[in-house]
Structures are given as structure tokens and as C-alpha cells.
Amino acid sequence: MSEDLKGKVALITGANKGIGYEIARQLGSRGATVLVGSRDIGRGEEAANKLRSNQIDARTIQLDVIDQKTIDSASKQIEREFGKLDILVNNAGIASDGDRLPPSQVDIETLRHTYETNVFGVFAVIKTLLPLLKKSKAGRIVNLSSGLGSLTQNSDPNYEFANAKSLAYNSSKTAVNAITVLLAAELKDTSIKVNAADPGFTATDLNQHRGYRTVEQGAIPTGGYAYAAVRLASLPDDGSSEGFFDENGVVPW
Ligand SMILES: NC(=O)c1ccc[n+]([C@@H]2O[C@H](COP(=O)([O-])OP(=O)(O)OC[C@H]3O[C@@H](n4cnc5c(N)ncnc54)[C@H](OP(=O)(O)O)[C@@H]3O)[C@@H](O)[C@H]2O)c1
Numbered sequence: 001m002s003e004d005l006k007g008k009v010a011l012i013t014g015a016n017k018g019i020g021y022e023i024a025r026q027l028g029s030r031g032a033t034v035l036v037g038s039r040d041i042g043r044g045e046e047a048a049n050k051l052r053s054n055q056i057d058a059r060t061i062q063l064d065v066i067d068q069k070t071i072d073s074a075s076k077q078i079e080r081e082f083g084k085l086d087i088l089v090n091n092a093g094i095a096s097d098g099d100r101l102p103p104s105q106v107d108i109e110t111l112r113h114t115y116e117t118n119v120f121g122v123f124a125v126i127k128t129l130l131p132l133l134k135k136s137k138a139g140r141i142v143n144l145s146s147g148l149g150s151l152t153q154n155s156d157p158n159y160e161f162a163n164a165k166s167l168a169y170n171s172s173k174t175a176v177n178a179i180t181v182l183l184a185a186e187l188k189d190t191s192i193k194v195n196a197a198d199p200g201f202t203a204t205d206l207n208q209h210r211g212y213r214t215v216e217q218g219a220i221p222t223g224g225y226a227y228a229a230v231r232l233a234s235l236p237d238d239g240s241s242e243g244f245f246d247e248n249g250v251v252p253w
Contacts, residue, residue, distance in 0.1 A: 002031065005027060009078070011129070013037040014039075015038065017205065019199050022225070022226040024051060027234070033082075038061070039065075044060035047060075071124055074129075075129055085133050088126065091144045094113075094114060106167040111168045114172050123179055126183065133192055140234070142232045144229060145196040145197065146169075146173040146198055148169060150198075153251075153252065181253075195240065195243045195245065196244040197228040198228060199226065200212075200246055201213060225247075228247050
């Protein structure tokens with residue numbers, strides 16, 4: 001087991017299952033202490049137990065990205081136990097059933113509900129934890145975006161997922177991309193790097209397991225759905241900031 005992330009503290013939101021769990025597993029297997037963010041403490045503990053049984057230093061942290069109180073207490077807990085945060089992976093995200101309509105027919109509540117988690121939740125977590133990331137020698141923020149958030153791809157009729165025009169979800173990920181760019185610009189003279197990762201269409205609860213990629217593919221160290229996020233979370237000091245990547249390279253904004 002490689003130990004290149006030993007001494008690093010990584011928080012992954014929504015790490016109790018799906019892509020977040022696999023990101024936590026891969027960071028942990030490289031020696032990082034992983035904080036398994038979960039809005040339900042029981043589900044988080046179950047995931048952390050599984051990681052610990054694989055010799056990973058995993059701890060559960062209760063964090064609901066739409067509940068500022070839990071974000072504040074997570075921040076206090078990290079401050080108390082570690083005094084810093086090296087890696088923040090904003091993975092928690094949702095897709096709503098009400099989004100499977102033509103864009104003009106989507107209910108405003110679906111839009112609000114989706115943005116609450118995917119956009120405001122991401123920003124609230126970053127804003128609260130930034131002081132702890134600034135205490136790291138090499139802070140890394142990775143925002144889980146999606147190819148569906150790319151305006152270039154959304155406006156390309158030949159894009160592989162050109163028919164997936166979910167107004168709330170796609171635009172929430174476009175907003176995540178904007179947050180990534182703006183924050184990276186603000187932090188460009190610091191040691192913190194901010195990037196967005198596209199895991200690709202992966203079979204998880206988010207899409208009722210319709211994704212093409214399986215959980216097993218996530219474990220492929222040189223590719224797979226967790227690859228871009230894990231790579232960006234462990235970038236060297238001369239690595240990129242303000243980028244959007246999948247496992248093949250740059251994704252257009
Ligand atoms: N799957 C894909 O094809 C795909 C493609 C592109 C991008 N993504 C992005 O990848 C990320 C992970 O998705 P996934 O496919 O792994 O989905 P998933 O299996 O449904 O997992 C989502 C995770 O987010 C958590 N979550 C939801 N709302 C939360 C909240 N308010 N506070 C804290 N945690 C919350 C869930 O917790 P609970 O267990 O408590 O519900 C779960 O742990 C998302 O940002 C998604 O948009 C996925």
C-alpha cells in the first residue's frame with residue numbers, strides 16, 4: 001500500500017456510499033486520514049467500519065451540507081482533532097425526479113431543492129472550512145461536477161449525452177464549475193488548488209444504477225470514475241488549479 005498521503009487529512013462529503021465512498025477508499029489506501037462525511041451518522045459509521053477493515057484510518061463525521069449547524073460542528077471537530085484540513089472533496093449531490101421533464105416544465109421547487117444541496121451546500125462547506133484549508137501546507141479542494149454541467153457539451157448536438165437536458169441538475173453543476181473558477185482565482189496566490197472533477201456516467205443510487213460504469217471500474221488506479229477526483233485531491237505543488245477534468249484530461253467548461 002502506497003503511503004504518499006500519510007499525514008494528510010481528507011474530508012469527503014457524502015462518502016457513505018457511491019462515488020464518495022470510493023474516493024475515500026482510494027485516498028485512505030494511500031495513507032490519508034479520511035473523514036467520512038455523512039448526513040446520517042449510522043450510515044457513515046457503517047462505511048467507516050468497512051474502510052477500517054481495509055486498514056484505512058477512517059473516521060465518521062456527521063455533515064449535512066444543507067444544515068449549517070452540522071457544517072459548523074464538523075469544522076470545530078476537525079479543528080480540535082487535527083488543527084487543519086488538507087483535502088476537501090465536495091462530493092455530496094442529488095438529482096431530482098422532477099428534473100426528468102423538458103427544461104421549461106421543471107418546477108421551480110425542483111430547481112430550488114437541487115440547488116440547495118448541489119450549489120449552496122457546496123459553497124457553505126467551502127466557506128466554513130476554508131480557514132482550516134488555509135492551515136494546510138497544500139490545501140486541495142475538489143468539486144464533483146459533471147459533464148452535464150459543461151455549457152460547451154450542453155450546446156453540442158453531437159455530445160454523447162445531448163438528450164440529458166435536466167435543467168436543475170445540469171445547471172447546478174454549471175454553477176459548481178463557476179464556483180470552482182471564481183474560488184481558484186481568489187486563491188491563486190495561496191497553496192490551495194481548486195478544481196472540478198467529472199466522474200462520468202456511473203451506476204449509483206443517483207441514477208438508479210443506470211450509469212455505464214460499475215463500482216469495480218472505480219477501483220482501476222489509472223482510470224475509472226474516482227480517478228479524476230483522487231488525482232486532483234493529491235496534486236503536487238506544481239499541479240493545476242482552476243481546471244475541469246475527467247480521467248482522460250480536460251473537460252470543456
Ligand atoms: N453517478 C454519476 O453518474 C455521476 C456523474 C457525474 C457526477 N456525479 C456526481 O458525483 C457525486 C456523487 O454522486 P453518486 O453518483 O455517488 O450519488 P449517490 O450514490 O446517490 O451518493 C450521493 C451521496 O451524497 C450524499 N448526500 C446527498 N445529500 C446530502 C446532504 N444534504 N448532505 C450530505 N450528504 C448528502 C448521499 O447521502 P445519503 O446516503 O444520506 O443519501 C450520498 O452519500 C454527486 O455530486 C454527483 O452529482 C455523479
